[in-house]
Amino acid sequence: MLPIALLFVLSLFGLSDTRPLKDRGLIDNAAGQTYDYIVIGCGVSGLVVSSRLSESEDITVLCLEAGALDHYEDEIQIPYYIGLQPDGFYEWGIYTTPQGQLDGVSRHIPMGKGVGGGSLINGMVWNRGNQQSFNAWNDLGNSGWGWESLLPYFEKSETYTPKNYAGREVQPVLENSAVHGTSGPIQVSYPNYYWPQTDNWFSALQEIGIPTSAEPNQGLSAGGYFLPLDIDPNNQTRSDARRAYYDPNIQRNNFNVQPYSQVTRIIFEQGDELTATGVEFAAGPSSPRQTAFASREVVLSAGAIHSPQILELSGIGQSSILEGLGIEVLENLPGVGNNLQDHGMIHLDYSYTNPDIMDVEDFATNSQFNDDSAAEYYSSKTGPWTAKPSCAVAFPSLEQTAADAAGMISAARSAAYNLPDTYANEPTLQRGYEQQLDSVLGELASENIPAFENLNNNAGGLDLALMRPLSRGTAHITSTDPFAPPNVDPRWLVHQFDYDVMILAMQVNQKILDTDAIQALQPSYAQIPRDANTDQLGEILRVGIGTEYHYSSTTAMLPLDMGGVVSDQLRVYGTSNLRVVDTGIYPMVPGAHLQAVAYGVAEKAADMIKADQ
Known part of the structure; x- marks a missing residue:
């Protein structure tokens, strides 16, 4: 049973559901059963x-998930908790191989593990990338995967509610x-909160010649973006795959989800x-x-790290590995587990020290500010706790x-390409x-x-992430034990x-910090010297770069x-009824956060599968 205090909080949002798990669309008896479709992985794509x-009422579906069903924890639902979830919170706990091209140290690569996958723990940022990047998918031999073909599915996945922050010096939000x-x-x-520093940010960008895009999700421009989040406009809680695609459909007798x-x-x-x-x-x-058993198809949606692992364990992959x-x-299929792409990211901190302006760092250092923000959130769903991720x-x-x-x-x-060793003697790769x-x-x-x-x-915090990498990594098994984590080698920055x-x-970043708009916020230079030269920046980069969580x-x-x-x-070559639907199928990673893309691609994939019924 859920704790009384948690039930009270859930009731405030209208989210309380005390029915036994067996009555909420979950099963624990799929063994020996036959379904029309089996979906492997109940993250964004799988759900x-x-x-x-x-x-379709006459179609039976089983979705198998390695993780658990969450319990509506605050750490999932309330934006304030982004980045504050405890270690292992609905997450796999996998580390990379030591990154010799950087500093020889391995990195943690967080991945969602649970019904809803990464949408339970990500930063909630919602953007799609540029039209040309999806047209490039089409141009590489994938008919029907350009921007115009994907746009209806991007739209199908969302209910968009614009917002006008009246009276701000910079008003970047325009509805299209x-x-x-x-x-x-x-x-x-x-x-339901607009950090006043946002005005400084856009003023600084414009001062150095970076324009502001009025509608970034139209996919036509680069520059400053004011991005939406996957946030419910009414109760200001996270809108994740579990609550959007699972909860509303648990009454269907043909929709079966089995965790663990x-x-x-x-x-x-x-x-x-x-x-x-x-x-x-x-x-x-x-x-x-x-x-x-599956009478029609198996759909592999375990993610860009675990889907190749399952294929290799099943006998599909690069012959030398198997x-x-x-x-x-x-x-x-030499491509399985190769071509790994990620947006390498480095965390950089120039903490603003102007005492007259509160920011997210004050949640930890100013208990009164944090308590007042919490009280405002719970009483009216407004205030800084709604805006932990900056738009x-x-x-x-x-x-x-x-x-x-x-x-x-x-x-x-x-x-030099500096491709992985697995590309040697593989002309197709x-x-x-x-x-x-x-x-x-x-x-x-x-x-x-x-x-x-x-x-x-x-x-x-002015974190940086590489959007269109030329470096390529790998994710391969090193054991026949399916519970041993795969060997993940992102190889960030191996291409010059x-x-x-x-x-x-x-x-x-240095130019942005030197603008009058940002200097007014009194940035500090404890991590990166203000006048750092290229060599100094390189040392910081090699030690600090890791993942933006966009494995593909x-x-x-x-x-x-x-x-x-x-x-x-989306059919695996050499098979008749096995498809992959997750971020692993992207030929090239788009220059965006991937959750909006993942939802749209999965919506299109669902229609493709239905068309073949």
Whole structure:
């Protein structure tokens, strides 16, 4: 039973539900059962696909999730708690291999584990990226995956509520109803609080020549963005996949979700093509292996790190990886687990010290401010607790920030690729990478394509993330034990261009801090000296860079002769009824936070699967 205090808080939001778990759409008896569809992983992609497929009453769907069903914890629902969740909170706890190209140290790579996946713990930022980046997917041989094809599904996933912060010096929020949805499951809106430092931020960007985009989710410009969040405009709580796609549909008898069920392998029947007949799963390493069967399709939605792991354990992947572990190769697909892309990110702190302006750092140092903000949130759903993630960020282009953008791009074309060892003797992987490199550098020549992101927290946190990386990493198994974590090697900054862009971004930070608008906030320079030179910035970068949590492209949607794993219908090559639907299918990671993209791609995938019924 939930604690009385928690039930009281839930009742304030109208969220209390004390029914037993067995009455809330959960099952624990999938073993031996047959379903039309089995979806592996109940994160964003898996819940979208399974809930949409179950809209047909005569279709049965099972979604198997390795993690738990949450209990409406404050740490999930209230924006204030972003970044304050305890270690292991609905998360896998996986670390990378030591990053020798940086400082030789491994990094934690948080990934959501639970019904709702990463949407339970992410930063709530909602943006899609630029139109050209999705058109590039289409141009690489994926028919029907350009911007115009995806836009209806971006809209289908959301209910967008604009907000006018009247009286502000800078008013960046303008509604463009042509690119927003009005009846989708995810609530997309803005906090009921506007940090006054936001005005300083946009003034600073404009002072150094970075314009403000009126509608960033239209995908047409780079620059300063005021981005929405996946936040309910009424009760100011997180709108995640569990609450948007699972809770409203638990009354469906054909929509079955089973937590604590980690899939250990996919079961195939061999013929001209492999036919997925079911999956094997278990609650934990010492639990018995059980089997459920699929009469139509298996949909793999375990994420860009775990989906390749499951494919490899099932005999689909790079033959050298599988043979080295004694796994029978059912289908040699070198792309599985290769082509890993992530937005490398570094946390930089120039804490504002102006005592007359409160910011998010004062939550920890000023108990009165924090208590007052909490009381305001609980009483009226307004105030600073609604606005822990800043909506004011920047996604500048090379043209907007570099002295010689064309020279940087030219140098990138001739620089060493520094590809992973797994690319050796794999011409399809090499060909695919060269096509991606040409595509990304062609985009970056445009003034409308972001090269990096500056995540401003309105308190002096100016974190930086690389948007269009040329570095490629890997995620492969090293054991036949499905409960052993895969070997994840993001290889951030192995391509010289990525390093150069991040140094440029750090120098842009210095320009932003030198503006009159930011100097008024009295930034400090304890972490990064005000006059740091390129070598000093490089030392800080190599020690500090890690993940922005946007793992992708390890089961890429590309032609087979480019190292692809799935077709433009998302079917795994060499199989008849196995698809992958998660961020792993992206040929190239878009220059955006990925949750809005993940919802839209999964909505499109659900319709594709339905069309084949």
